[in-house]
Amino acid sequence: MLQIKNLEASIEEKQILKGINLEIKRGEVHAIMGPNGSGKSTLASVLAGKEDYEVTNGSVLFEGKELLELAPEDRAAEGLFLAFQYPVEIPGVSNINFLKTAINSIREYKGMQPIPAKEFLAKVKEKKELVELQSTLTNRSVNEGFSGGEKKRNEIFQMAMLNPKLAILDETDSGLDIDALRIVANGVNKLKTKDNAVLLITHYQRLLDYIVPDFVHVLYQGRIIKTGGKELALELEEKGYDWIQETEVSA
Amino acid sequence: MATTEKELLEKVTKTEYKYGFTTNIESDKAPKGLNEDIIRLISSKKEEPQWLLDFRLKSFEIWKTMKEPNWAHVKYPKIDFQDLYYYAAPKPKKNLESLDEVDPELLDTFKKLGISIEEQKRLSGVAVDIVMDSVSVATTFTKTLKEKGIIFCSMGEAVKNYPELIQEHLASVVPVKDNFYAALNSAVFTDGSFCYIPKGVRCPMELSTYFRINESNTGQFERTLVIADEDSYVSYLEGCTAPMRDENQLHAAVVELKAAKGAEIKYSTVQNWYPGDKNGKGGIYNFVTKRGICEGDHSKISWTQVETGSAITWKYPSCILKGNHSIGEFYSVAVTNNHQQADTGTKMIHIGKNTKSTIISKGVSAGFSNNSYRGLVRINKSATNARNFSQCDSLLMGDQCGAHTFPYIETENSSAQVEHEATTSKIGEDQIFYCNQRGIATEKAINLIVNGYAKEVLNKLPMEFAVEAQKLLEISLEGSVG
Numbered sequence: 132m133l134q135i136k137n138l139e140a141s142i143e144e145k146q147i148l149k150g151i152n153l154e155i156k157r158g159e160v161h162a163i164m165g166p167n168g169s170g171k172s173t174l175a176s177v178l179a180g181k182e183d184y185e186v187t188n189g190s191v192l193f194e195g196k197e198l199l200e201l202a203p204e205d206r207a208a209e210g211l212f213l214a215f216q217y218p219v220e221i222p223g224v225s226n227i228n229f230l231k232t233a234i235n236s237i238r239e240y241k242g243m244q245p246i247p248a249k250e251f252l253a254k255v256k257e258k259k260e261l262v263e264l265q266s267t268l269t270n271r272s273v274n275e276g277f278s279g280g281e282k283k284r285n286e287i288f289q290m291a292m293l294n295p296k297l298a299i300l301d302e303t304d305s306g307l308d309i310d311a312l313r314i315v316a317n318g319v320n321k322l323k324t325k326d327n328a329v330l331l332i333t334h335y336q337r338l339l340d341y342i343v344p345d346f347v348h349v350l351y352q353g354r355i356i357k358t359g360g361k362e363l364a365l366e367l368e369e370k371g372y373d374w375i376q377e378t379e380v381s382a
Numbered sequence: 383m384a385t386t387e388k389e390l391l392e393k394v395t396k397t398e399y400k401y402g403f404t405t406n407i408e409s410d411k412a413p414k415g416l417n418e419d420i421i422r423l424i425s426s427k428k429e430e431p432q433w434l435l436d437f438r439l440k441s442f443e444i445w446k447t448m449k450e451p452n453w454a455h456v457k458y459p460k461i462d463f464q465d466l467y468y469y470a471a472p473k474p475k476k477n478l479e480s481l482d483e484v485d486p487e488l489l490d491t492f493k494k495l496g497i498s499i500e501e502q503k504r505l506s507g508v509a510v511d512i513v514m515d516s517v518s519v520a521t522t523f524t525k526t527l528k529e530k531g532i533i534f535c536s537m538g539e540a541v542k543n544y545p546e547l548i549q550e551h552l553a554s555v556v557p558v559k560d561n562f563y564a565a566l567n568s569a570v571f572t573d574g575s576f577c578y579i580p581k582g583v584r585c586p587m588e589l590s591t592y593f594r595i596n597e598s599n600t601g602q603f604e605r606t607l608v609i610a611d612e613d614s615y616v617s618y619l620e621g622c623t624a625p626m627r628d629e630n631q632l633h634a635a636v637v638e639l640k641a642a643k644g645a646e647i648k649y650s651t652v653q654n655w656y657p658g659d660k661n662g663k664g665g666i667y668n669f670v671t672k673r674g675i676c677e678g679d680h681s682k683i684s685w686t687q688v689e690t691g692s693a694i695t696w697k698y699p700s701c702i703l704k705g706n707h708s709i710g711e712f713y714s715v716a717v718t719n720n721h722q723q724a725d726t727g728t729k730m731i732h733i734g735k736n737t738k739s740t741i742i743s744k745g746v747s748a749g750f751s752n753n754s755y756r757g758l759v760r761i762n763k764s765a766t767n768a769r770n771f772s773q774c775d776s777l778l779m780g781d782q783c784g785a786h787t788f789p790y791i792e793t794e795n796s797s798a799q800v801e802h803e804a805t806t807s808k809i810g811e812d813q814i815f816y817c818n819q820r821g822i823a824t825e826k827a828i829n830l831i832v833n834g835y836a837k838e839v840l841n842k843l844p845m846e847f848a849v850e851a852q853k854l855l856e857i858s859l860e861g862s863v864g
């Protein structure tokens with residue numbers, strides 16, 4: 132589904148990603164861990180198409196298409212979703228209106244008619260239950276005045292509504308209380324099928340107890356320096372990143 | 383109609399115009415320039431009574447002593463008032479055979495606004511019979527109003543049919559000497575609308591000049607008077623979202639509203655005059671005076687405006703809150719793009735006790751434009767317990783445009799509560815990217831964000847209008863982000 136080859140990217144002349152290689156297949160769950168500032172969000176942003184970053188090398192194939200050549204909205208329409216680490220607020224635009232606009236934009240891209248109102252509302256109801264989103268939140272402006280946890284939950288609600296092929300969740304677990312974490316994780320698990328894939332960015336192995344990854348990657352200073360199974364996360368939790376750095380350097 | 387016009391013309395040329403008036407009157411325009419003769423011509427063409435001619439002439443005298451205001455935050459070349467036409471006979475619109483003959487750019491805009499084919503034809507002057515549909519709508523409309531005793535007609539007709547009402551109220555809210563443009567309008571106004579709602583009547587539909595299809599050609603100096611008698615209610619719509627082109631560069635309208643005890647007037651405007659091209663060439667100068675007076679206790683006037691057009695807008699719809707417990711409201715969205723300039727705002731003059739005013743102004747500037755809010759809240763000594771809340775927000779797109787806020791507060795009564803909030807924000811790239819990531823392209827994202835920002839005001843518009851206004855904002859900001 133996704134093949135990242137030797138991806139390098141910089142911002143303001145500063146190189147952040149220094150040659151990333153990663154392949155994600157359908158039905159897989161990948162986790163990326165790594166210290167603060169190692170480039171995790173940068174990778175997510177580059178994949179989603181944020182303009183600020185300059186891709187200096189490499190390629191990314193998404194479902195056989197060169198992702199880097201697509202506009203951000205087209206990447207979304209092709210099925211790429213990013214749950215932001217810091218979701219933005221859009222005052223005055225209701226969540227519902229926002230989602231409807233998003234869904235219809237994507238449908239338009241695919242040459243489909245706008246979603247019928249009834250179908251849309253039914254979907255809203257169904258997906259809201261999935262992430263146990265408070266009823267009033269959907270009528271409020273996008274993320275405006277939402278608590279940190281509510282924003283994260285809203286991201287997953289949007290993901291459920293848009294039903295992407297590949298979802299990148301950037302620290303969706305941080306800021307969630309224990310119950311919310313379980314609910315969000317359950318939501319993600321329920322949305323998981325053998326045809327889609329998830330890329331989790333997290334600092335905590337706790338999330339991985341709920342959403343069990345097939346692969347765990349360690350991103351360190353712009354490179355993936357180690358890949359393993361879910362046990363790698365446990366090991367990291369125990370020993371910290373220094374351990375990896377040392378073993379990798381000695382290797 | 384044709385013959386009476388001709389007769390009139392002859393009469394005019396032969397009698398009144400002995401003052402060295404040499405132009406060929408058969409042409410449909412009076413010569414350029416402004417003098418007593420032109421005013422007499424306008425008045426006689428409109429078969430006006432003597433008192434109205436006197437009113438015009440007096441206004442002209444006053445205007446001559448006044449100076450063009452220059453305090454507004456707008457720049458434009460000096461207008462030569464003697465180089466303008468002040469009278470053009472209402473010439474029949476050139477009939478086109480089909481929409482193929484209409485400017486494609488205009489049609490494109492119609493389409494984006496979602497205006498039906500029939501409407502497109504009507505608006506662009508294509509000859510059609512099917513449009514009869516809207517004529518019949520207009521007829522039922524007039525009939526319903528008549529049954530309720532509501533008067534809604536052109537100013538010209540009103541002068542003929544309800545001279546006492548006009549004589550009593552004309553210039554009673556905006557005195558002739560109020561300002562330079564009001565004086566000019568008083569001297570040369572060509573037509574406009576008159577509306578009267580009798581005691582206790584709730585006008586059952588939105589009154590819109592739009593329905594008076596035969597009289598859409600009101601010219602550049604429009605005069606509007608709306609009177610709401612005790613405990614009545616009216617919602618009045620001015621303008622339309624379709625782009626309005628006009629050969630006249632200067633527009634100076636006057637609108638007066640009067641609300642008696644317990645009456646409510648809701649006045650909504652969508653202004654979409656030609657703003658000039660991308661380089662700021664052409665475009666209409668719009669210098670309007672709009673004022674309402676809440677004369678009776680518990681009366682209410684609200685102004686809602688969506689301003690997207692004109693090269694220059696100079697406009698301050700105001701409320702005089704004279705009655706106790708009266709309420710004044712001003713809700714405005716002003717969008718400027720390219721080289722447009724807008725200096726707009728409101729005045730709330732509190733005179734009565736327990737009067738209340740609300741000001742919500744939302745400016746959006748893009749391109750190289752300048753957008754200013756100018757507001758005055760005045761609490762007179764007599765206005766015990768007056769309250770005002772003002773919120774002036776500016777949204778900037780790009781870094782070549784400007785937003786300015788000039789709030790003035792004058793309080794003579796210590797019991798007054800005046801609150802003012804102002805914010806300036808930029809459309810965030812993060813917001814746009816967030817939308818992009820959900821599949822929404824940048825233009826649509828901007829539209830979504832701007833509409834969200836302006837929502838408080840758009841919500842005040844009558845339903846059908848609000849939908850069109852949203853689309854209008856979208857069109858006005860098209861191409862504003864590279």
Ligand SMILES: Nc1ncnc2c1ncn2[C@@H]1O[C@H](COP(=O)(O)OP(=O)(O)OP(=O)(O)O)[C@@H](O)[C@H]1O
Pocket residue numbers: 142143145147165166167168169170171172173174183216
């Ligand atoms: N706009 C920017 N200008 C300059 N440097 C930037 C900018 N954005 C990111 N960086 C830098 O890029 C590096 C990687 O940042 P990134 O946000 O990808 O880290 P992260 O791995 O997601 O960290 P965290 O775990 O704290 O979320 C950091 O050193 C950061 O300071």
Ligand SMILES: [Mg+2]
Pocket residue numbers: 171172173216301302
């Ligand atoms: Mg991060």
